[in-house]
C-alpha cells in the first residue's frame with residue numbers, strides 16, 4: 001500500500017482533515033498529529049476499523065486505546081460520569097482540556113469492547129492539536145500512538161512513516177509534537193474522604209498540577225509488581241538497542257570493545273557523562289535552556305536517533321524527578337526494563 005503523506009499547513013489543512021475524515025468513515029486507519037505524540041486513528045464506534053489499528057500496530061488486544069473527542073460536551077457520548085465524580089471531572093476538564101490529559105471513566109455500552117480491551121472503563125481525551133480536534137469533531141476516534149507495539153512513540157510525521165509507512169493509507173504531517181510525551185492518564189475515583197485521582201501514567205501534566213484539583217494516588221500493583229491497568233506494560237517505549245539508565249556518573253563503567261551511545265540531559269556539566277568514555281554517538285535532550293520541558297519534547301526524537309546510530313548500547317543519564325521529569329524517568333525506566341528481557 002502507498003502511504004500518502006499530507007502536510008497540513010495553513011492553506012490546505014481543511015482539505016487534509018476532510019480527506020482523513022472520509023477515509024475514517026470508510027473504516028480505514030490514518031495517522032494524525034496530536035500535541036503529545038502522533039496517533040493511529042480509527043472510527044471509535046466501528047469495531048472492524050478498530051481491529052485494523054491492533055493489526056497494523058501488532059498490538060495485543062489486552063492493551064486498550066484512547067478515545068479522542070472533538071468537544072468537551074461530547075464526553076457524555078462516550079462515558080457515564082458517576083454523580084459523585086461530576087465535580088472533580090468538571091474541574092479537570094476546565095483546567096486541562098483541550099490538552100494532554102486522559103481521563104479513565106465508566107464507558108457507555110456503545111463503545112466497542114475492543115477499544116477498552118473488554119474493560120468497563122474507557123480512556124478519553126480532547127487534544128489541543130487543531131488537526132486531531134477538527135477530525136474528532138466529525139467522528140469520535142480511537143487512537144493509540146502511531147508506532148509498532150512496544151516501540152518508541154513517534155513525535156514527527158517522518159517517524160510515523162518509519163514505523164508504519166506502506167501499512168496505512170494516509171499520514172497527516174502537523175509538525176513536531178509540542179509536548180513529545182504521551183498524555184498523563186488519570187482515573188478519578190471515590191475514596192472515603194472524597195474524590196481522588198489515580199495516576200495511571202505520568203505525562204506532560206504533572207502530579208503537582210493534578211494535586212491542585214484533588215489528592216493524587218498511585219496505581220494499584222499486582223503481585224508481580226506490574227501496574228494493574230492494562231497497557232502499563234513495563235517494556236513499553238523501548239528502543240531496539242539495549243538501554244542502561246545511570247543514576248550518578250560514577251555508576252557507569254565502560255566495557256572494552258562495546259560501542260556506546262550517550263543520551264545526555266544537558267550536555268556538559270558536573271553531573272554529565274560526556275567525558276566518561278569515547279561515545280560513538282551523542283544526543284542531548286535539553287541543549288537549550290528548556291530544561292525538563294525541552295527534555296520531554298526531545299526524548300523520543302533523541303532515542304530514535306540513537307537507535308538508528310551504529311551503537312551496541314545506549315547509556316542514559318537520569319533527570320530529576322520533578323514536574324515532567326517524572327514522565328521522562330518513567331519512559332527511561334521502561335526502556336531500561338525492556339532491555340533486560
Ligand code: AMP
Pocket residue numbers: 063064065066104116119121122123143144145182185200201229230231232
Ligand atoms: P497509547 O495511546 O499507545 O499510549 O495507549 C493508550 C494507553 O492508555 C494504554 O496503553 C493504557 O495504558 C491506557 N488506557 C487506555 N484505556 C484504559 C483504561 N480503560 N484503563 C486504564 N488505562 C487505559
Ligand code: MG
Pocket residue numbers: 144145153
Ligand atoms: Mg503507545
